[in-house]
Amino acid sequence: MEILLTSGETMTRLFNLDWQLIADSCLTMVAILFLFGALSYFLFNPARKMLAGRTEKIKNELSQAASDMEEARALKEAYEEKIRDIQKEADSIMAEARKKALMSESQIISDAKAEAARIMDRARVEAELEKKKAAEDVKKEMIAVASMMAGKVVAGTIDTTVQESLLDETLREMGESTWLS
Numbered sequence: 001m002e003i004l005l006t007s008g009e010t011m012t013r014l015f016n017l018d019w020q021l022i023a024d025s026c027l028t029m030v031a032i033l034f035l036f037g038a039l040s041y042f043l044f045n046p047a048r049k050m051l052a053g054r055t056e057k058i059k060n061e062l063s064q065a066a067s068d069m070e071e072a073r074a075l076k077e078a079y080e081e082k083i084r085d086i087q088k089e090a091d092s093i094m095a096e097a098r099k100k101a102l103m104s105e106s107q108i109i110s111d112a113k114a115e116a117a118r119i120m121d122r123a124r125v126e127a128e129l130e131k132k133k134a135a136e137d138v139k140k141e142m143i144a145v146a147s148m149m150a151g152k153v154v155a156g157t158i159d160t161t162v163q164e165s166l167l168d169e170t171l172r173e174m175g176e177s178t179w180l181s
Contacts, residue, residue, distance in 0.1 A: 145170050 149166060 141174060145174060 149170060
């Protein structure tokens, strides 16, 4: 296509718009669209799928990490609870042991007091028996002294001054310690 100028010259166009150019342009566009669709289907979709898969994998790993952390927290709390329970149990065992030790101590003390009371009672009984035995011995001695005095009194009739002197003499023979105890 040539353009006619006023000076009589003709000018050729740089860009010739005719039906052939439009058909070529449409065919090129269809080819580009087809090429874009084919590339999209064969290249971009797998890349998108790979990116979507990677995104999903990262999300899963993050959720797994979060659930693992939550599980770890739960385990930590459970272990801490168990440690508290074990500490409480140890404290109760120690308290029970202290209580038993105090009961044992009081039992030993009460047994010792009872044993001391029995020993004191036995000593008191033995002292009483010794006292009775000593009293019996004194009685026997007094009877012997009285019979001796009676024999002396009968042997001779003596007056009261002689009797008193005999009594004093007998008492001296028995000893003053016998009468003091």
